[in-house]
Amino acid sequence: MTTTAPVLVLLDHTPDGALRGPVREVVTLARELAGNAGVLGVWAADAELGADVLADLGALGVTRVHRLVADADTHLSAVLAEALEQALAAAGAGLLLTVSSFENKEAAARVALATGAGVVTDADGLEVVDGRYVASKTVFAGTWNTRCAVTAPVAVVTVKANAVQASPAAAPVATEVVDLAVTVSAVARRVTLVERVERPASGRPDLGSAHVVVAGGRGTEGDFSPVEDLADALGAAVGATRVATDEGWIGHDAQIGQTGVTISPRLYVGAGVSGAVHHRGGMQASGTIVAVNSDPDAPIFEIADFGVVGDLFTVLPQAAAELRRLKG
């Protein structure tokens, strides 16, 4: 079933104006829901909306982009929320979709309050049932599946990366761009963004949205080279446990878990990771879980699809070399 009102998608982008990976997935989901009602995008004008991005959006089926022209910084959640409220009204949309991230959730909560919408976070699926949006989400560290209906007329849903596979529309459309002059209240300006420093790209895929992740824990004893080597053989992102980030072996942004990044890649490989519940909370919803650990009693083996009791310093390099050989 599809909806009768357009679906609005927040188009997260990098400071130089490239779409963030999961946005394409969310637009694909929106297109399936919207049917003839159409998918609209909303773009914060802190970066240029380039011709290549517009072509990409057209291929994905986005018919119109509302470009937010605000006189305050849309990195502030209160400012972004007010802008999104105005975009929702301008678009006549009944559903706002965003990629699940802490920043987007901050704005989502505010938009829901201001518009009377119901809000669901971390959805891994969304459908229309009897005229209501019903989101699916896994909870309790990936051990339960739930489905949650939005009973209010408007819905705000944040969608997990890798929930759907991005695909182009049957036929590309011409994407129209309209500027939306946003009036930001004095209340929304009370927080000052003193500084915002973008993290430089690592050259590897982004951890939060990567299709494959290789993570290292205390078992690496600070030597992440086997983890990085296997990651590169797989085209994967590198992640870590909090022990590894607290030790300073790798940056905090690599921390997977309940208080770090939540991931659900197609493939997760944990090496020298015990599988503590705090860590599992951030990765247990992964498609396939591989664990390499020298302790046969490590809890991670309870959730691993493929477990190797062994030394990561021999198993990982052997696997990486074999994968490279098979690829030729």
Place this chain on the structure above:
Amino acid sequence: MPRVRIVVCVKHVPDIQSERALGPDRRVVRDGGDGTLNELDENALEAALSIAEARDDAEVVVLTVGPDDAVDAVRKGLQMGADEAVHVVDDAIAGSDVIGTARVLAAAVQHVGDVDLVVTGMAGLDGLTSLLPTALAQLLDLPALPLAAELTVDGGTVRVRRNLDHATEVLEASLPALVSVTDQANEPRYPNFKGIMAARKKQVTTLTLADLGVDASTVGAAGARTEVVDAAARPPRENRVLLTDEGDAGLRLAAYLVEQKLV
């Protein structure tokens, strides 16, 4: 310096080390006796207590919304050193979504009155939405500085450093304000003997929706804008393989990944 009043919001959640479940009513099973103070709210308490200790005249009120058992969460806050505790309990609150919970908390903070700083954790380890802090700030009409990995209060100014997925930010606002703190912000203290003894003499104020003047139809299942329609434990993973390395485990791992079409 004038007196500073800090409210810390804490949630009572099922212990994450326990077998957590949703009941036939599709709500969290909260009566298994495995409930505990949400671990991440210990960081919120620690942040509030250390701000208070750096001042001559400061007061920390620990606040929870939840069923009878939730009083344990505020008791733990008192043992850590909070001065007062408030527990909002009312059958009509059951089934609240984030919006409903935020409404009750906002009314309770207003009831406490003259609040300079509201501190929350970064997430409840059961719901894990991380929506509550900004929702609460919006209802209280306070500037929000969420996800503090570092937090300083200097005179009437609060400053926060936060680590996001792709960037690091520094936010600043004047008090009164709301902050949420992460587990990177500090190392929570353990209640000591003195704290535990002192907490016995401290009162927990119990409030109902009527005491707060909150219309019961705007919270709980009645006021919710979301409804859980299905809940089921995930089936265990099938066809699992566990092998011990005999010199070729790396090769077998590579073969498995190819066979599963994961490369």
